[in-house]
Amino acid sequence: MSQTKLPAIAQGTKRRSRIRRLGLRDLPLDAVDLAKYLIGKTLVHDLPKVRLSGRIVETEAYLEGDAAAHSFRGMTPRNRSLFLERGHAYVYFCYGAHYMLNVAAGAAGIGTGVLIRAVEPIEGIEQMKRWRHTDRLLDLARGPGRVAAAFKIGKPLDGENLCGDGNLWLGSAAKPAGPIGESVRIGITKDAHRVLRFYERENPFVSGPKRLNA
């Protein structure tokens, strides 16, 4: 009796169970804690024919009373998803060309969140290459606009609950996160001195200038 030949479906089940969906209770309440917590966790987008997934390797926190946060001047039609309970997606369109994915933080009514700035691709790499119009693995999801493009994230996913049973979700870490680095946030002009950017050190999929990634 051979044990080596498992049915394909059983192998698939076993492989998939390495990553479990994160629930609301898994997410720290505080935006800074959440930004650090998400490093190393998995971002998954299940499309009809393919699963896109990757390790989150760079994040930024946006807080209450933070002039750089979109919520600074209160709720508007654009930023309302940022005020949802933690774990919801806030997808924002910027520079006339790029979408960016945030994970809302805090309780409902609090406009804080975490920007996903870079992801190390794991599954669906061929599709990501096609959509991103590049074969360079390192460039697929290095930068917030690229993350959204590689993972096919656009306005329709704004407000999605990433801790529910939807197609876009957060998963546990496939591999534990390495040492976490900190720096100021990239590309902002207000409250620019605050150290609210977090990344996995020595990971080549992290964006940003070298001086910030020491």
Add this chain to the structure above:
DNA sequence: AGTGCGATTGACT
């Protein structure tokens, strides 16, 4: 109704 600008990217000197 008009204006300014942004949590960026890709192309180019």
Add this chain to the structure above:
DNA sequence: GTCAATCGCACTA
């Protein structure tokens, strides 16, 4: 390294 593209939205009037 520099720089233009591009457009939805918030703000002013």
